[in-house]
Amino acid sequence: MRLSRAARGILGGLTVLVLAGIYLPLFVVFVNSFSTSTSLSWPPPGFTLEWWAKAFRSEGALDALVTSVQIASVSTLIALVLGTLISLALQRYSFFGREAVSLLVILPIALPGIITGIALNNAFRTILGVQLSIYTVIVAHATFCIVTVFNNVIARLRRLGTSIEDASADLGAGLWTTFRLITFPQLRSALFAGGLLAFALSFDEIIVTTFTAGAGVKTLPLWILDNLFRPNQAPVVNVIAVVLVIVSIIPIYIAQRIAGAEKIVR
Template identity: 75%
Template sequence: MRLSSTARAVLATVTTLVLAVIYLPLGVVLVNSFSTSTTLTWPPPGFTLEWWGRAFRNVGALEAIGTSVQIALGATAISLVLGTLVAIALQRYRFFGRDVVSLLVILPIALPGIVTGIALNNFFRTIIDVRLGIFTIIVAHATFCIVTVFNNVIARLRRTGTSLEEASADLGAGIWTTFRLVTFPQLRSALLAGGLLAFALSFDEIIVTTFTAGSGVTTLPIWIFENLFRPNQAPIVSVIAVMLVAVSVVPIWLAQRLAGADQAQH
């Protein structure tokens, strides 16, 4: 389809405006992390690296980062196992209620976070009577992180088909041998991409985390929210926010590269 010069100009203008609305605020946060001001003022009166040094020495922030990494790794591990198993079951087998199960697996990522948070909070506290903490956050994050793994794996299974697996079975290989030597190598990049996306999704989640964390557990997003308006903490929060953006962007970029490389091969 060929666009006229006017249409291209309008499209370019709209795209530029949308990208500016999305990324200019991130640029402001980056600049404020070097500001000499102790509040989020604009324009900055001067520039300094002091806040970056303080951020790396801030015990609360470092502990929050460690907690977020621990939770994200746990949620990613659960998502990789369950997302892969569900994807294989739904793609390779036909059974009653298959479409309903597929919908139920995808639904958590479409639900508002506050709804998921309230539901899980009630489930943990009143139905199974589990103390809120890191374990409940990991389980809560896994409920929506599993979708990223599931989508990547089932898309790969649809592209690869079953011919190689059937050939393996014809040659006498069992289910686990076929999975280890045939299915898993085909899914490897999809699993890596899904795992990276799941990690990024869990690492910066705050709404569901707030409802399932309980007292005494502080993830990095919660630490940022609690310290944003405290005296002299705003510049340090800006530094941590820049680090959070970097940690979130890298897995997504790697996942995109992996998906692009896989599409090129197929």
């Protein structure tokens, strides 16, 4: 389909406006992380690296960073195992209620975070009688990280078909051998991309974390929220926000590159 010059100009202008609306606020945060001002002011009166030095010496921020990495790593691992098993079951086997199960697996990512957080908080505290802790946060994050892995893996399984696995079974390979030598190598890049996206999703989650974290659990997004309006903490918060954006962008970029490379190969 060919567009006229006017149509291309309008679409280009709208694209620039949308991207500016998304990324200009991030640019302001980045610039303010070097500002000499101790408040969120614009334009910056001057520039300094003092806040970056303070941020990397802040024990609270560093502890929150470690906690976020731990939660995201374990949640991603759980999501990889369960998401892969669920996708294999739903794609490779037919049974009553399969479509309903598929809907229930995908639903957590579509629900508002506050609804998920309230539901999990009630489940942990009133139904299960479990004290909120880092483990409840991991379980909560895994519920929506599973969806990311599930979507990646089941999409790959649909493209692969079963012919190679059937040939492996005909040659006498068992279920585990076929999975280890045939299925898993073909799913490896999808698992890697799904895991990276799940890690990024868990790392910067704040709403569900707020409802499922115990009193002593402080992730990096929660630390930012707690310190945003404290005196003289705004520049340090800007630095941590920039770090959070970078950490979130890297796995998403790698996952996108993997998906793009696979399309070229195919």
